[in-house]
Amino acid sequence: MTRLSTAVRGLMTTLAALLAVTSVSATARAETAPKAPADFVALRSVDPTILQEIRYFTPHNFVGAHIDGYRQPMCILTRPAAEALHRAQRTLLRQGYSLKVYDCYRPQRAVDHFVRWAEDLDDEAMKAEFYPQVDKSRLFEDGYIAEKSGHSRGSTADLTIVRLPARPTRPYRPGEPLVPCYAPRDERFPDNSVDMGTGFDCFDTLAHTLDPRVQGEQRAHRLLLKSTLEDLGFVNLAEEWWHYTYKPEPYPDTYFDFPVSRKSLAPARR
Structure with missing residues (x-):
């Protein structure tokens, strides 16, 4: 065997070893990716009639960009919270x-994204x-903005x-003229919801x-949402008409970081 062929064989062996290590590392990362606990479910699997407009999957939010951790536009909740929303939906449908x-x-990585954005005082898009x-x-x-969010505990919507x-x-078009979230309904960004006095995420x-x-x-619309949800165990955050947490929370002290994705859930719960 010539020195050249020996060198070539040595190089091929090294490359094969590197590929094997890379493959093992990728597999290990896949196996250790955070997953949801067993009692987290996709809301659509509990009540497919509830409408979903997951804003942080889109650039139409206060950051102006797709938010970290939102891999799919879907609602994930603890099962007790999802089932309570199902009961509220039945009431409202009537x-x-x-x-x-x-x-x-909301995964912790999304909250971290909000924090980084808030610390960048030059980004006011x-x-x-x-x-x-x-x-x-x-x-x-x-x-x-805060470094922790109740959404990360899984029972807040x-x-x-x-x-x-x-x-x-209609979808938001990045770069389109912006109107204050508290402007009259006919002037602010269109939303198919009833008029709540401000848009969602209005600071x-x-x-x-x-x-x-x-x-x-x-006010009547806000009170309808409030009374319907509070009758079923939800508690409103007084500073945000849209923010409700189901009580008692299954995970009152745990802030999860698995991605918003069907892959984060077991097949039977997707």
Whole structure:
């Protein structure tokens, strides 16, 4: 055997070894990817009639970009929370309405994405819609952004009510002119939900559920959502008309980080 052929064989052996190591490493990463506990479910498997518009899978949010951890536009919740929403949906359907969720379980990596964005004071691409009257340097102090979120515990959902039959909401076009989230309904970004007085994720005191400036039909819609959900064990966050947590939470002290994806759930729970 010549020196050249020996060298070639040695190189091929080295490459094969490197490929084997890479393959083993990839397999190990796949096996150790975080998964949801057994009692987390896709909301659609519990109630396929509840509408879903998962905003953080899209760029139409206060960051203006797809958020880390949202691999699919789907709602994942603990089973008790999902079943309670199913009961709420049955109540609302009899009245000609449907629930619509904007966000459900939120991985810690998504919360970390929010924190990084909030610390970058130069990035105000979506300010004109989502926080027109709030100085970005105050987002932590004013409680709009935090390093932990109850959503990561799996029993919190952001949601609204839609009058049936539901009309589709047009997709957001990045770069389109922005309108304040508290503007009159006909002026702000279109949403097929009933008028709640502000859009979802509006960083403004007008988004407080019982803000006295919100009256008439807008207040009635907020109270309909509130009473329907509270009768079934949900608790509202007073600063956000859309934010509800099912109590008692199965995981009151655990903040999960598995991705929002069908692969995070066992096949029977997708």
